Amino acid sequence: MTGGDVASRATLQTIADKVGVSRMTVSNAFSKPDQLSAALRERILATAREIGYVGPDPAARALARGTTGAVGIVLTSSLRFAFTDLVATSFLGAIAEQLGPTGLSLTLLTSSDDGEIIPARDVAIDGAVVYSCDPTSTAVQFLTRRRLPLVYVDQDPVEGIPAVNVDDRSGARAAAQHLIDLGHRRIGLLLSGLHGTHGLITPEDVTVDGHASKQRMLGWRDALDAAGITPLMARQAGTDLAQAKAAARLLLDRPDRPTGLLCFSDAVAYGALQAAEELGIRVPDELSVVGFDDNPLAVQIRPTLTTVRQDVQAKGRLSAAALSQAIEDRRAGRSGAAEHVLLPTELVVRGSTAPPSAG
Incomplete structure (x- = not known):
């Protein structure tokens, strides 16, 4: 003692x-x-x-x-994402609120492994939520080797691990169909991701990062392929506003520019709206823009953004509840069911979309 x-x-x-x-x-x-x-x-x-x-x-x-009283949230290689991305902050807030009564505290873990201290390997936690990470990253591998209870969020579901995702494919399909139904035939896709070709890309060049990106691409292509539309595509190297604007300009500053844009997120759509304003392109008269997420930004910008709503609060609450249950099952020696939850999405039509102009 x-x-x-x-x-x-x-x-x-x-x-x-x-x-x-x-x-x-x-x-x-x-x-x-x-x-x-x-x-x-x-x-x-x-x-x-x-x-x-x-x-x-x-x-x-x-x-x-025999417990730490803390759980980890594994993010991308930069923890800055947790404090600057509106969807991430809402998700983390919902997790923290759900965990409050359990007494479990929240620890943010970067997936970076370049240093003497590797958070996923060295930080004491009882379990972790793996949020929109590369499943082959060393962080996920370390957590798996530690045999910690895990919950996957915005990840490809894996047998034996609880997962919470949104129906990205259905939401993206509805977004693309909305532009098609308005009469748009020249449609652009604004993608986001760290890997693969950046700048203007062709269908043959597409490399899609992560579960959400793959599902949204599939949804867009479901509707576009059925309508016989081959989209123009550009990809930004990161997630900040300057990069989104630069990628949007690649599509908009050209003679055959799209009349409609489908964007990976509302943050990317905001960059597209700013690029259009700088180029003197009126939204929605000359260009329709659709985002994804329905974060608070969507109703603050002008015109208000047509987007696909996902229930980030529910995603956070369900993730925390699933992890709490998995930790409790581990302590009690129970083998709990690994449920895979798919939350619905909803197209929300606002002021950034309209039929293409006759010209």
């Missing part, structure tokens, strides 16, 4: 003597609050505050329980 353990036990006993309860009751006030009445717990905590005791040492408690 360490000196810290002895000191903690002595402090718990001091509080117990002052309140007139057992040391175990005091311990439960910190670790198992549901086993005490609200009034008794508050008396214990007030006494603890009075003597300056903040609670059991987290490291010692984790060692005793």
Whole structure:
């Protein structure tokens, strides 16, 4: 037993003597609050505050329980994405809210492995959500080797691992069909991703990153192929506004420019709208633009953005619930079912789309 353990036990006993309860009751006030009445717990905590005791040492408690009390969210190679992408921040917020009552804390993990500390290998966690990552990345491999409970989100489903996805293909198909029904025949696709050819691309050059990108491409092509339309395509190297604008200009600054654009995300669509404004192309009179996600930006920009809505809040809540259940099943020695959830999408028509002009 360490000196810290002895000191903690002595402090718990001091509080117990002052309140007139057992040391175990005091311990439960910190670790198992549901086993005490609200009034008794508050008396214990007030006494603890009075003597300056903040609670059991987290490291010692984790060692005793065989659990860390933390779960990881594995993102792309840059954690900046978690704080700058509106969809990612909404998703993480929903996870944090769902985890609140469980007592589990949230740890953001980069999938980068260039350093002495590799988060997926070295950070103490009880389980992880793998969010829109390359499934062949070393981060996913390390988590798998550690045999941690995992939940895949915006990933290709894998047998034995719970997954939460949205129906990207159906949503993208509806977006493309919307432009076709309006009468558009010259349609462009604005893609996003780190791998493959960047700039103007042909159907033969297309390399699509990740589950969502693949499914959205399939959905667009379902409708376009059926209508006999071969789209113009451009791909940006990253996700920031400047790159989106640059890719959009490749499609718009040409004599045979598209009259309609299908964009991988609302963020990419915003870049397209800015590029159109800089080129003097009026939206939706001369160009229709469709995004994907229905993030808060979609109703803030002008014209308001036609887009495909996904329920990011539900995706976050379901992901957290699935991970909490998987962790609980592991602790109880149960073999829980690995459910694969597919959330619906919905086309939301706003001011950025209209029939093509006669000219």
